[in-house]
Amino acid sequence: MSKRRGSREQRAVSAGPLDVEGHPLDTQMPQPPMPPGAAELADRPSRTLWGDAWTRLKKNKLAIIGLAWVIVVVILTLSADLWVPRYFADPTSTEFGSLIKPTFPDHPFGTDRIGRDVFSRVVYGARVSLAVGILAVGISLVLGLILGALSGYYGGFIDTMVMRTADIFFAFPYMLFTIALLAVLGPSFQNVFIAIGILGWPSIARVFRSSILSVKENEYVDAARAMGASDWRIMVRHILPNAIAPITVYATMSVGGAILTEAALTFLGMGVQPPTPAWGAMLDDARSLILPAPWLTIFPGFAILTTVLAFVLMGDGLRDALDVKMKD
Amino acid sequence: MALLEVTGLRTQFFTRDGVVKAVDGVSFELEQGKTLAIVGESGSGKSVTALSLMRLIQEPQGRVVEGGVNLGGQDVLKMSDTAIRAMRGNRIAMIFQDPMTSLNPVFRVGYQIGEALRVHKGMNRKRAFDRAVEMLDLVGIPNAAHRAKDYPHQFSGGMRQRAMIAMALACDPDILIADEPTTALDVTIQAQILELMVELQQREGTAIIMITHDLGVVADMANDVMVMYGGKQVEYGVADDVFYRPLHPYTWGLLDSLPRHDISAKGELCPIKGQPPSLIDIPSGCAFHPRCPYAKEICRTTVPALVEIEPGHSSACHFSGDPAFRRDQVACSADMEAN
Numbered sequence: 001m002s003k004r005r006g007s008r009e010q011r012a013v014s015a016g017p018l019d020v021e022g023h024p025l026d027t028q029m030p031q032p033p034m035p036p037g038a039a040e041l042a043d044r045p046s047r048t049l050w051g052d053a054w055t056r057l058k059k060n061k062l063a064i065i066g067l068a069w070v071i072v073v074v075i076l077t078l079s080a081d082l083w084v085p086r087y088f089a090d091p092t093s094t095e096f097g098s099l100i101k102p103t104f105p106d107h108p109f110g111t112d113r114i115g116r117d118v119f120s121r122v123v124y125g126a127r128v129s130l131a132v133g134i135l136a137v138g139i140s141l142v143l144g145l146i147l148g149a150l151s152g153y154y155g156g157f158i159d160t161m162v163m164r165t166a167d168i169f170f171a172f173p174y175m176l177f178t179i180a181l182l183a184v185l186g187p188s189f190q191n192v193f194i195a196i197g198i199l200g201w202p203s204i205a206r207v208f209r210s211s212i213l214s215v216k217e218n219e220y221v222d223a224a225r226a227m228g229a230s231d232w233r234i235m236v237r238h239i240l241p242n243a244i245a246p247i248t249v250y251a252t253m254s255v256g257g258a259i260l261t262e263a264a265l266t267f268l269g270m271g272v273q274p275p276t277p278a279w280g281a282m283l284d285d286a287r288s289l290i291l292p293a294p295w296l297t298i299f300p301g302f303a304i305l306t307t308v309l310a311f312v313l314m315g316d317g318l319r320d321a322l323d324v325k326m327k328d
Numbered sequence: 329m330a331l332l333e334v335t336g337l338r339t340q341f342f343t344r345d346g347v348v349k350a351v352d353g354v355s356f357e358l359e360q361g362k363t364l365a366i367v368g369e370s371g372s373g374k375s376v377t378a379l380s381l382m383r384l385i386q387e388p389q390g391r392v393v394e395g396g397v398n399l400g401g402q403d404v405l406k407m408s409d410t411a412i413r414a415m416r417g418n419r420i421a422m423i424f425q426d427p428m429t430s431l432n433p434v435f436r437v438g439y440q441i442g443e444a445l446r447v448h449k450g451m452n453r454k455r456a457f458d459r460a461v462e463m464l465d466l467v468g469i470p471n472a473a474h475r476a477k478d479y480p481h482q483f484s485g486g487m488r489q490r491a492m493i494a495m496a497l498a499c500d501p502d503i504l505i506a507d508e509p510t511t512a513l514d515v516t517i518q519a520q521i522l523e524l525m526v527e528l529q530q531r532e533g534t535a536i537i538m539i540t541h542d543l544g545v546v547a548d549m550a551n552d553v554m555v556m557y558g559g560k561q562v563e564y565g566v567a568d569d570v571f572y573r574p575l576h577p578y579t580w581g582l583l584d585s586l587p588r589h590d591i592s593a594k595g596e597l598c599p600i601k602g603q604p605p606s607l608i609d610i611p612s613g614c615a616f617h618p619r620c621p622y623a624k625e626i627c628r629t630t631v632p633a634l635v636e637i638e639p640g641h642s643s644a645c646h647f648s649g650d651p652a653f654r655r656d657q658v659a660c661s662a663d664m665e666a667n
Binding site for chain 1: 382384388413414415416417418421422424425426429430431432433434435443444447448492495496
């Protein structure tokens with residue numbers, strides 16, 4: 001089908017005789033001359049930025065491993081209610097018959113000091129980590145994108161205000177700032193992601209602002225304005241889709257960062273409170289038993305490591321995939 | 329009454345280095361269906377003039393400080409933001425210089441052409457797209473229905489400029505401003521694009537403001553020509569007058585720097601010596617005097633006014649009133665004849 005259309009198009013182009021200046025002599029509008037093969041080229045399926053990016057991402061093994069691991073973790077933890085309590089144990093139920101025991105196969109990751117199943121807690125702990133990671137980055141994104149967009153698009157006083165506020169946020173040591181914020185809000189699951197989210201916006205705003213600054217210099221933005229588009233339309237339709245690529249990369253990596261921060265805060269007792277299973281809390285719980293019962297720290301630690309790494313690898317792959325300069 | 333009347337337009341940019349007088353007292357008229365060419369070197373204020381007409385000057389750095397832009401009885405400079413948006417793209421549309429960057433890479437061409445129709449005519453997506461296909465067909469894109477679904481990077485430069493023209497004309501505007509529409513294109517494509525514009529102008533009755541530094545481009549299509557230098561009008565008149573009886577030494581210089589085949593010129597081209605002036609620090613008197621071979625003392629001290637020398641033909645030179653001060657005397661073309 002596509003071949004047929006290509007040849008017809010070529011015939012149509014070469015049909016009319018051309019005068020010296022290359023204009024067709026017939027009554028039709030002047031047609032742009034097509035190099036041979038241009039018609040076939042035109043028949044390729046339309047490629048988009050994201051389509052291209054996916055093609056390149058697929059070639060990046062590490063990124064795909066990261067993506068696969070994230071998908072596995074998501075599926076395991078979301079389906080946990082269906083199989084974990086039945087075949088292993090409820091994450092909060094205690095079994096006083098087996099305290100701190102590496103009892104394979106009943107408890108594949110062993111039991112902790114009050115007889116809870118470590119495997120079950122690791123699987124359920126992913127819920128807290130993923131939820132905090134995604135919700136925190138979501139909050140950062142909403143704040144960062146809005147403020148970054150205002151800053152980059154309008155410039156001037158708004159820009160100064162937003163960017164100086166961001167500088168103030170950057171000036172505080174990140175971990176101390178989160179702990180201080182949690183001390184005010186009180187430690188709980190929702191306060192953890194709120195705190196991490198609020199503190200995450202300055203980076204997103206900065207990246208987005210710089211991205212917008214370069215995109216808005218493009219002539220198609222002027223063209224849209226000359227066409228009568230409103231500020232909102234220009235922002236949402238013309239600037240945003242072209243400026244969002246670097247944000248996707250940054251946000252993906254930030255999910256990993258947020259998971260790590262959540263684990264650290266929970267480890268310090270500022271985060272998710274017991275008995276909710278959380279990886280950071282499990283490490284905290286087991287830290288005095290690290291030598292006699294290493295399985296208590298190895299498994300949740302490994303879960304944090306691999307999940308954070310998976311998000312970072314994914315982000316890294318996305319960066320390469322979205323970089324048009326690396327197009328072959 | 330003329331379709332568009334611009335009087336005493338002054339646009340300035342306020343930078344750290346000083347005030348840039350990008351457009352300094354420009355007046356002209358445009359009749360329906362006619363073409364006005366604005367000619368000048370880079371930085372002479374051509375594009376800023378055009379952007380001022382559409383109120384597209386970036387505030388607060390830049391501002392139209394004075395003047396009137398009368399579009400069919402309404403002063404564009406006094407319109408509300410809503411009214412100005414309803415005017416842009418609908419009554420005055422614009423084509424930009426570089427077709428490679430004027431189309432948004434993330435949207436299909438047909439969707440972008442239809443955008444103006446959705447904004448101004450309230451069409452739905454489907455109808456706007458159908459109309460976009462018609463427009464693409466009109467500007468000579470083969471297989472328009474198929475190509476409308478393509479992304480801009482799948483179009484060649486010439487096709488993109490055609491698409492830009494389709495986009496600009498989609499709402500059937502009264503005035504089309506073309507800011508160096510062919511500068512970024514191959515010479516063969518240039519001719520096609522100009523021809524297309526003339527043809528569409530005849531069909532739709534659109535008035536065109538053609539901004540260019542290439543006199544060759546405007547020779548065929550312009551009715552009126554306005555020559556700008558240093559943000560000021562230096563010569564303004566009917567195209568034939570400006571081309572065949574140019575009054576201002578700067579216009580002579582522009583014409584002399586064009587390659588010509590009708591003069592047996594074995595010699596070199598005659599470029600205007602020196603650089604265009606910085607618009608922050610415009611030379612005293614006539615802005616052109618440091619580069620003008622005929623400059624006298626008065627040129628250094630007094631700004632020449634734009635004076636109508638012949639009916640419908642004005643020049644801003646102290647000596648244009650002297651019938652003996654004409655282009656024939658230009659030393660450089662005399663040299664060329666001698667060769």
